[in-house]
Amino acid sequence: MGRLDGLLNTSIGQKLALAASGVALIGFLLVHLLGNLTLFQGPEVMNAYAHWMQTHPLLWAGRVGLVTLFGLHTTLAIRLALENHRARPIRYAAGLRSQDSTFLSRYIVLTGLLVLAFLVYHLLHFTVGAVQPEHARLLDEQGRHDVYGMVVRSFGEPAVAISYLVAMTILGLHLFHGLRSLSQTFGVNHETYVGAIRWAAGGLALAIVVGNASIPLSVWLGWISL
Amino acid sequence: MNFTLVVWRQARAEETGRMVEYRVEDVSPDMSFLEMLDVLNEDLIVSGEEPVAFDHDCREGICGMCSLVIDGVPHGPERATTACQLHMRHFKDGATITIEPWRAKAFPVIRDLVVDRRALDRVVQAGGYVSINTGSAPDANSIPVAKHDADVAFQAAECIGCGACVAACPNASAMLFVAAKTQHFARLPQGQPERTRRTINLVEAMDREGFGACTNHYECAAACPKEIPVRFISDLNRDFIKAAAHHGRFGTLPPQGDLEE
Numbered sequence: 301m302g303r304l305d306g307l308l309n310t311s312i313g314q315k316l317a318l319a320a321s322g323v324a325l326i327g328f329l330l331v332h333l334l335g336n337l338t339l340f341q342g343p344e345v346m347n348a349y350a351h352w353m354q355t356h357p358l359l360w361a362g363r364v365g366l367v368t369l370f371g372l373h374t375t376l377a378i379r380l381a382l383e384n385h386r387a388r389p390i391r392y393a394a395g396l397r398s399q400d401s402t403f404l405s406r407y408i409v410l411t412g413l414l415v416l417a418f419l420v421y422h423l424l425h426f427t428v429g430a431v432q433p434e435h436a437r438l439l440d441e442q443g444r445h446d447v448y449g450m451v452v453r454s455f456g457e458p459a460v461a462i463s464y465l466v467a468m469t470i471l472g473l474h475l476f477h478g479l480r481s482l483s484q485t486f487g488v489n490h491e492t493y494v495g496a497i498r499w500a501a502g503g504l505a506l507a508i509v510v511g512n513a514s515i516p517l518s519v520w521l522g523w524i525s526l
Numbered sequence: 527m528n529f530t531l532v533v534w535r536q537a538r539a540e541e542t543g544r545m546v547e548y549r550v551e552d553v554s555p556d557m558s559f560l561e562m563l564d565v566l567n568e569d570l571i572v573s574g575e576e577p578v579a580f581d582h583d584c585r586e587g588i589c590g591m592c593s594l595v596i597d598g599v600p601h602g603p604e605r606a607t608t609a610c611q612l613h614m615r616h617f618k619d620g621a622t623i624t625i626e627p628w629r630a631k632a633f634p635v636i637r638d639l640v641v642d643r644r645a646l647d648r649v650v651q652a653g654g655y656v657s658i659n660t661g662s663a664p665d666a667n668s669i670p671v672a673k674h675d676a677d678v679a680f681q682a683a684e685c686i687g688c689g690a691c692v693a694a695c696p697n698a699s700a701m702l703f704v705a706a707k708t709q710h711f712a713r714l715p716q717g718q719p720e721r722t723r724r725t726i727n728l729v730e731a732m733d734r735e736g737f738g739a740c741t742n743h744y745e746c747a748a749a750c751p752k753e754i755p756v757r758f759i760s761d762l763n764r765d766f767i768k769a770a771a772h773h774g775r776f777g778t779l780p781p782q783g784d785l786e787e
Contacts, residue, residue: 302776306726306770306774306775307770307776309777310729310730310766310776311699311732311737311738312729312739312762312766315740315741316767330638380739383738383739384696384697384699385698385740386697387698387699387736387737388631389631390629391629392626393532393534393545393624394595394598394626396599397597398745399748400744400747400748401601401743401744401745402743405741405742406696408741445710471731480742481742484742484759484760484763485742486763486764487761487762487763487765487766489757494757501632
């Protein structure tokens, strides 16, 4: 048996693959966040950035890569969850009383599935343009896709803004457990620094959520307008 | 003190079990949980019923035989305490107490509250030892071990193999057990030559027994009567990555039957 085969056939190997795909997805989230934050630089910068990306020759390669990554992370997670469920065919009559586990660790699969549902909604909304088609096809003065106008008009509707804020909260709960588990899973463990590493991981999860949530909030509060 | 007990009764492995309610009266607050069960069993025997089967041996918290999930917590509500060292004064008079066996696919019920924990033995048989004959005790300090390493190795070696970590884990994972059994050698010079093989073999043996995987709930360490910390799981993960990255060989476990006694 090859080493990679052997590794991926073990429970730890599968968890490492799950964690590694999670790290790659967090990388994507950070790049996506930086792109989103161009909103604060005004319509010119954001639309130029969007135009550059939408006409990039590697756009579809990137999209296929991302779908593969999300698919891998989801498949591995569901497979792991099912195997873990099968490891206890008869449950406790009194239930297991939680001592040190958190809401976040126990509901990581649920928050993950909710994030996946949000992802579908988000793609239908801003990529396909099916949720609010009236905002999705606008062009700016230079004939480029008016992403700035689309985002600002969309989040001008409170229901849409609230749905994104709820989704970001759920994403935050998912990332918080995921990021704080990283050092444990990859065996980065030093008595002196492990606390600081876990704080930093929690901080990164919070930064991603706050950064993304700042966009609908700013539109809603009128800080950003057309 | 008087209690209402709701106890898992199952006559044989092949039969389905059910929860049965019993009253137990005139219990001294100084009795251990197992002594309280002894009182119940004496009552049952007198009234011509089958006593409740449960595992126990030393009754001083060091053998790892007692295995009761009490009100949803392995070994009961007191931290760092086995069920045999848990005293009835920690319960409210008149309380209803639920008692169940360890629940895991790898731990089939033999009878009532007794489960088959040989899965843990088979995991250790897959390499949780040092193969060379060490002879008699060596001269002190002939193999220097740093004080800190000796302390950490001893902390891992405190595992009594009771399986509470598996019982407490929402995934019925045995990672804390396997972590303890690998890490008490990983810190010592004698454990180094077989470290890679031990790490891979124990993890593969653990998977083969049908335990779940760790998803970092940390319920295991909370339930552990010896307070083995979850950092050993992280150390095991690191050893496993190293074993895979260097020269580790996977899939070399002998067939499961060969490991039986």
